[in-house]
Amino acid sequence: MKSVPTFCRVCEPSCALVAQVDDGKVQRLQPDRDHPVTRGFACHKGINYLAIHQDPDRLDTPLARQGDRRPGQGQWQPRSWESVTDDIAGALKQIIETHGPDAVAGYIGNPTAFNALGSQAIGEFFMGLGSRRIFNPAPKTAPTSLPPGRRYSAPAPCIHCRISTTPTAC
Numbered sequence: 001m002k003s004v005p006t007f008c009r010v011c012e013p014s015c016a017l018v019a020q021v022d023d024g025k026v027q028r029l030q031p032d033r034d035h036p037v038t039r040g041f042a043c044h045k046g047i048n049y050l051a052i053h054q055d056p057d058r059l060d061t062p063l064a065r066q067g068d069r070r071p072g073q074g075q076w077q078p079r080s081w082e083s084v085t086d087d088i089a090g091a092l093k094q095i096i097e098t099h100g101p102d103a104v105a106g107y108i109g110n111p112t113a114f115n116a117l118g119s120q121a122i123g124e125f126f127m128g129l130g131s132r133r134i135f136n137p138a139p140k141t142a143p144t145s146l147p148p149g150r151r152y153s154a155p156a157p158c159i160h161c162r163i164s165t166t167p168t169a170c
Contacts, residue, residue: 005032008046009115015042026050092129101130108136 004019006029016035020028029050033040052058062084067074095103106126112118126134 001027005035008042008049010045010049011110013038014115015046017042017046026053096129102133104129104131105133105135106131108134110137 002021004021006017006019008015008017016032016038017029018032019026020030027050029042029047031040031042031047032038062079062081063076064079064084065074066077092104104126106122108119108122112122123134
């Protein structure tokens with residue numbers, strides 16, 4: 001069995017984990033006791049995430065409803081990723097051509113907002129479409145807790161910046 005360092009993607013702290021991998025498949029997740037930040041801590045969600053990944057009810061292929069579209073009607077049929085992405089691209093193109101790029105919007109919420117690459121990818125995707133509409137759950141009136149010049153912050157808050165009246169680039 002091989003130990004592979006990784007991290008949890010469920011919530012903001014991105015706790016360090018070690019995946020026990022056998023024959024290319026993850027067999028177990030456990031906290032990374034050698035990680036300098038999380039020091040062996042990971043909550044039950046991260047440690048048990050493998051159960052979600054292996055759940056027999058987990059969707060791992062796109063489904064499209066065929067026939068009657070009313071709730072409880074029609075049949076769900078598997079589709080290829082290529083056909084589904086082609087359909088979505090066609091629908092987005094039609095919306096943008098008809099109503100302009102701001103008719104398409106994105107939403108970045110938990111846990112994607114705290115994924116190191118997820119929120120960046122979403123932002124780039126919508127900028128590529130020409131849309132200026134990206135939303136998140138933060139109220140517009142909430143003051144930022146980031147020091148000036150910092151675009152992203154670590155999940156653990158800097159206490160100095162929280163209590164200081166003049167934030168610094170900690």
